[in-house]
Amino acid sequence: MSAGSVPSGYEVNDPGYPTPQENYLTNSKGILSWAFTLDHKRIGMMYLIGVTSAFLLGGLLALGIRLHLFAPDGILFNNALFQWLAPDKAPNDIYNQVFTLHGAIMVFLFIIPSVPAALGNFLVPVMLGAKDVAFPRLNLSSFYLWVGGALFFVMALLASGLDTGWTFYTPYSTTTDSSVILATTGAFVLGFSSIFTGLNFIVTINTMRPPGMTWFRMPLFLWATYSTSIIQVLATPVLGITLLLLIAERTLHIGIFDPEYNGDPVTFQHFFWFYSHPAVYIMILPAFGIISELISVHSHKRIFGYRFIAYSSIAIALLSFIVWGHHMFTSGMSPITTIIFSALTFTVSVPSAIKVFNWVATMFKGSISLTTPMVYAIAFIFLFTIGGLTGLHLGTLATDMHLHDTYFVVAHFHYVMVGGTVVAFLGGVFHWWPKMVGKMYSEAGGLLSAALVFIGFNLTFLPQFILGSRGMPRRYATYDPEFAPLHQMSTYGALILGVGLFVALFVLLMSLVNGKKAPANPWGGATLEWNCTSPPPFYNFERPPVVGDPYEFGDIRWDTELDRYVKVEPQRERVPSETPAETPAHASE
Amino acid sequence: MATTDAGLASDAHEQPGHGHSDHGHGDHDHPSYLAHHFDTPEQQFDSGKLGMWLFLVTEVLFFSGMFCAYAIFRAWRPEVFEGCSQFLNTKLGAINTGVLLFSSFTMAWGVRCAQKEQHKLLTVMLATTLSCATVFLGVKAIEYSHKWHLGLLPAGLFSYDPSNPHPVGGPNYLAYICAPFVAITIGVAIWLVVSFLRGAKFQLECAKPLLVVCLCFFVGVGLGTILESGGEEGHHEDDHAVVASTDGTAAEHGKEHAHADGDQHVDHEEPAAAAVASLPAAGAMSNDSADLAVLERLASDATNTGLQDELAARKAQSERSGGGILYDVSDDASATVASAPENVLRPSRAGVFFSIYYCMTGIHAIHILAGIGVLVWLLVRSIRMDFNRNYFGPVDYVGLYWHIVDMIWIYLFPLMYLIR
Ligand code: HEM
């Protein structure tokens, strides 16, 4: 076989990928075959659609916030249309409800399930070389719990809204007459959805690895998912009980959090952040995993410091449990406690920084293809670094006294959550889209979306650092006129960001209509998911996969003749009786 | 391709052509209990077991939130916890502890039976475990209904009135709790008769133990009733001495506030003051001193050093709190004991104790109910003889769950009932 760029002395050892008649999308038809599917890939796709819808809804609300803040006195919720729609509501109350629902929807419905439940469900078994997750029925129930939780949120929205902020702080949450109970029930249910996903992945990765898939041959995405799952399983129950007690507080007045009945609101804050700080790592760790894959594959170079990245994920997962107090520096803890929490907070940045250094080192002297996923990955490194470093300002006691509850915090967490997680999520979706649907998207469109997202994002949130450090408090519907220019910049940025996101959605959807058929391995990746056809068959692998080094790109070459990546191996004499290695080791066969 | 697990609505069946026999996941080595995506029964068992352990971890963490709340509030107001704990009937708590411990034993034995394929014995063990669970709930029904009747409720609803500790009338809570169990029992009884008449052997086999299980709930109720009323004398004497007012809110907000905004507060203001005024004289006499007298008599035996310590502690305590632990003395300067620690002077927080009590034992009871659900499922499967030496995972997992539910009670019992 003469192959375009296969060097002499090497031969293509690549039987090609026979296209099966059926793949997971076509092997059964009808809406019921989706509604009752136990196939992790279909569940992942349903999650993908679900979280995207939540993102659209949350995004719409965000646009509302930004538009309203275009002028110091607000321009949206106080205009005639809104007054006509909700005559009995003050504009500032509407503003409160909009930012609360924006936050709650984005956190509980979108970002927590985004990478683990949508991409993770699709990828974990395939990357592992397994046929499915360990508990397919639990997996499906996790999805329906997500749907149930989403319905609760929608009901809260339609009933009397929610105006507590996504943090549900008492005593306000026990006294406001908005739909706190509906929303907390929703978050409670979503918590179980998240626990089920995490539990499933831990068990899958522990017990379903095929022979040859040792811990250190696992792609880093799996390490990241594994650490995320640990947090999901260990932290979410505490949120569950906290929300349950909050519901009991509102209905029975149990007096645990409500000062009116001798309860203690700061206890609520402790309980809440004991979950919610680890939860921010539920949001970012899987994004780290995506970035490790993207950087390595599109640099066509072995990941630098594999073990460091793997262990740092675990380290972050464990450290994340002991820093929650940094959200409460101003809530009245003892000085010694604040100092301890501040010091612990700094330790978290060490494993985070290790990752960033390793990604950059991976790119160094790699042969980088600036594909859409890679551009998103590079954007991630920029944005996450800013987000992480500003976290240090907030972890420092003296500066946090000034910055707490200002736009600086808002900018910080948007840099990590949007600049980090959402950008990585988009990169991941572009990267694995050909695998998921079997179609290539328009590269130019993808790049355009990445550029718009990057520019729009920075224009939106960079000014907010300045706003915050100059004293603009968060969660306010109006502001001093001196802040107007920066707020306006931010609103323009949000519009550009919105356009960028719609371009991304459009490009992906268009690929379904007129995309080129995707080869099995469009990027030259070495992890197992590129070993099965695009889209994968029902059982993931037509041929049991050979577990190899996930970051060995030396034997993957672009074949111009075949127009796809092929595996090559050194030429050797064939003993006539020897058959090509076709059925390598696979579990129990 | 794959064999099907009985319950698995796998997409595989809908697949038109199973055209990949060349690399088959052969049917022959895939027994019916092995789900399609597992390669070996061991893998399936290990997965289930690890999954169960992780689930138990989440359960423990779920309860840990409440244990934290308990620790925080007890550390703040130890005397409230000690005082209120006296409202809990130790005998009933102890009975329930014993019942659950025994059920853990039968559950563990059941796992062994499943492994050894002793089908009959397994059924007996599961039915015994279930019966213990319903006895537990029966006793709990008595405890709860009794407290609700007295008004020993979570903080916001707390309406216990020390000047009238035995209110007459009020809803019959016990009847409400029992009603669903009566309905279920009747249902099972009808099912039993019908399946007997129709000669449905399997159903009859299922209905028989289930009826016993249902009846055990009423055994628990009976047991609880006897012990509760047997303990009535001493126990209720306790109440008088220990609790006076419980309305905590008033002083927290200042007196004017209390009078201004809550009728609920006002309701209690008067009896509280009355209790404060009258109890140190009458109440403390009546029973704390009776208690002390008994202690003194017993402690006079020189070998009884433990009791002597106890006696000293009691005396000190009753002095400190002016005879009753929970007097709401904040409203009545004359009743204030100058040396009392600040804690005791502040309004009582008895309601918070009961909030925590109801949250913890209530959620524990919900776990018992869930356990009953899965145990019934196991019972039916064991009567169907589903389990064998290679496939006993479900029994094992439910066993683990059951032990953790017991364990939580083992912690709850001393923390709630035994802290005076
Ligand atoms: C790199 C290490 C990080 C450090 C040192 C850090 C530090 C902090 C600190 C100290 C605060 C509290 C600020 C205040 O309220 O005054 C904070 C807030 C926040 N952080 Fe981070 N952070 C880090 C990474 C992350 C990541 C990765 C995420 C999410 C993906 C995140 C999400 C948030 C959120 C959502 C808040 C605001 C919560 C609220 O009050 O609504 N942070 N961060």
Ligand SMILES: [Cu+2]
């Ligand atoms: Cu944090």
